[in-house]
Amino acid sequence: MSDFHDAAKGGLSAAQLEAVLRQVGAERYHNLHPFHHLMVSGALSKGQMQAWALNRYCYQAVIPRKDAMILARAEDPAFRAEWRKRIEDHDGEDGWSGGIAKWLKLATGLGLDANDVIGERLALPATRFAVGAYLAFCTNRTLLEAVASSLTELFSPVIIGERVPAMLAKYDYVTEDTLAYFKARPEQASRDAQFALSYALKHADTPERQQAVIDALVFKCDILWAMLDALMQAYGEAGHIPPGAFRPEDRK
Amino acid sequence: MSDFHDAAKGGLSAAQLEAVLRQVGAERYHNLHPFHHLMVSGALSKGQMQAWALNRYCYQAVIPRKDAMILARAEDPAFRAEWRKRIEDHDGEDGWSGGIAKWLKLATGLGLDANDVIGERLALPATRFAVGAYLAFCTNRTLLEAVASSLTELFSPVIIGERVPAMLAKYDYVTEDTLAYFKARPEQASRDAQFALSYALKHADTPERQQAVIDALVFKCDILWAMLDALMQAYGEAGHIPPGAFRPEDRK
Known part of the structure; x- marks a missing residue:
């Protein structure tokens, strides 16, 4: 296992x-996490x-x-026009017709109450701290680091x-309709990741x-990993x- | 278990x-966490x-x-003079003769390398996210909320x-000298907590x-709890x- 702390020592070619x-992705991306293994093996309870x-x-x-924070910090209109697509993908035309709405549909398709999901009060504090750290990173670090922290998308089509x-195969309560979120994501993620990679x-x-x-990509892998760690704990x-x-119902 | 979301509905007397x-402390403070129980029962490995x-x-x-962030946001000199004691307690005269130095001594007394501890690189990402959330809370919320988030100190003399x-009783490698940090803390914490409580x-x-x-105190309890959750995981x-x-040596 590399620690990547001195990976660029002496300078690297592109x-x-x-x-x-x-x-970094091959060693740190969250497709390696035990929770993901449980999920794909069909071992998760509802x-x-x-x-x-x-x-x-x-x-x-x-x-x-x-992404709006990155937009706010970018001086190049062409960069902003490209990066803006990410916001459009997640919010959609009216805020509730993009990726967030589709994730909500996934959650309610699993039997959760929409208000419980949107309210975020029942989420693990550790999740909120990790997500907050991601937003803070994109606020406080350089634009280059903020862009680089998005590069986990290079690996998301695989997961x-x-x-x-x-x-779909292992959980009878999961339907194609429930998973609509994932339909558009691989193509969007590949487009976005290529742009961010070229920029970086x-x-x-x-x-x-x-x-x-x-370091920014390691940090981002840590975020995703810590979120699954918190679920396991x-x-x-x-x-x-x-x-x-x-x-959950079975743990009340 | 209360959720405390509507605890002040209609208004409360002081x-x-x-x-x-x-x-909140009786239900959420981290003396209730399984990791603390393991520690006090003598069950932790080195x-x-x-x-x-x-x-x-x-x-x-x-x-x-x-605490410096709270100081920076406080307009009342008398408040600042009182709150400043906390910084003095932790940093000491020269930065390395207060609480932080004593905690470092605790860590090295347990066999850790000082640079590994100070560098923070080996800490769990989840720890960093929780600690970052605490600093961000004191930066972004109202002064009142920042002060209130310190109120876990009401309960620290107990833990x-x-x-x-x-x-001291259950781990033969732990000495009074190693635990010097805790000697001054109950008195400092009681003084600080009384001031913060009166203010709140x-x-x-x-x-x-x-x-x-x-909510600020619940948030702070969540921080401390999440840090022990991350250790357990x-x-x-x-x-x-x-x-x-x-x-650790026994898990290399």
């Missing part, structure tokens, strides 16, 4: 930097699946806000490709900036639900 | 508000004890920064009173502000250490 970034959807909603809901067929490779023009780009077999958080 | 705040000290250092290190005798009771003069004070019996985090 191809080398891209290879390091892909290595309550665990609900907890996943409910908590992940907090992440989905903050995505267009962190979606594992998740969707497994969810072009603008990371010193070893320090290259390292900052690598709360809802795993030996789990212990924190005070005030969602309690 | 005595009633204080009672609700104490009830590696688990090290992980606790290493991660908790991140929290200790941010305390004077969140220290449980922790210190148990650590006085300034929470509408039901909305009373609810905000209660990473270093508990069925634990799974996230990529890049501290690996």
Whole structure:
């Protein structure tokens, strides 16, 4: 396991930097997390699946806000016009016809109450802290780092490709309609990731900036990983639900 | 279990508000967490004890920064003069003779390398996210809420009173010298908590502000709880250490 702390020492070519970034994904992306393995093996209880959807909603809901923060910090109109598509994808025409609405549909399709999901009060505090850290990162770090932190999307088509067929095959209460969110995502994510990758490779023009780009992607992998860790701790077999958080029917 | 979301509905007297705040502590403070129970029962491995000290250092290190943020937002010189004592307690005369230095001594007394502790790189990402959320809360919320979030100190003499005798009795590698941090804390915490409580009771003069004070204390309890949750998930019996985090000798 690499720690990536000195990965850009001495400077990297663009191809080398891209290879390091892909290595970060190969070692740190949350498709390697035990919770994902449980999900694709069909081993999650319905309550665990609900907890996943409910908590992940907090992440989905903050995505267009962190993208708006990136937009607010970008001086290049062409960059903004490209990045703006992300916000449109998540919010849709009227706020409730894009990715967030589709995630809500996923959550309610699993039997959750829409207000419970949107209210976020039943989410794990650890989820909120991780999501808050992501928004703060895109607010406080350089634009280059904020852009680089989105590069987990390079790997999302893979995890979606594992998740969707497994969810349909192994959980009889999951339908194609419930999973509508994932239909558009691989194409959107690939488009967005290519743009962000080109930007990062072009603008990371010193070893320090290259390292900052690598660190940003590690940070983002930590966010996604910590969200699944929190689910395992709360809802795993030996789990212990924190005070005030969602309690599935089978754990009331 | 109360959820405290409507605890101030209709308005509370100062005595009633204080009672609700104490009830938050009775239901949500981290002396109720399984990790604390393991610690005081003598059941922690040395590696688990090290992980606790290493991660908790991140929290200790941010305390004077969140207190400085509160100072920066306080307009009343008398308030600032009182609150300033907290920073002095943690940083000491020269930065390394107060509470942070004593916590570092605790960590190195448990066999950790000082640079590993100070560097914070081996801490759990979830710890960093929780600590960051605390600093952000004191930065972005009202001064009243920031003050109220410190009220967990009302309960800290109790947890220290449980922790210190148990650590000395049940772990042969723990000495009084190692635990010097805790010697001054109960008195400091009581002084600070009384001041903060008086301030909160006085300034929470509408039901909305009373609810905000209660929510702030719930939030802070969530922070402390989430830090122990993260330790359990990473270093508990069925634990799974996230990529890049501290690996105790017995788990390399």
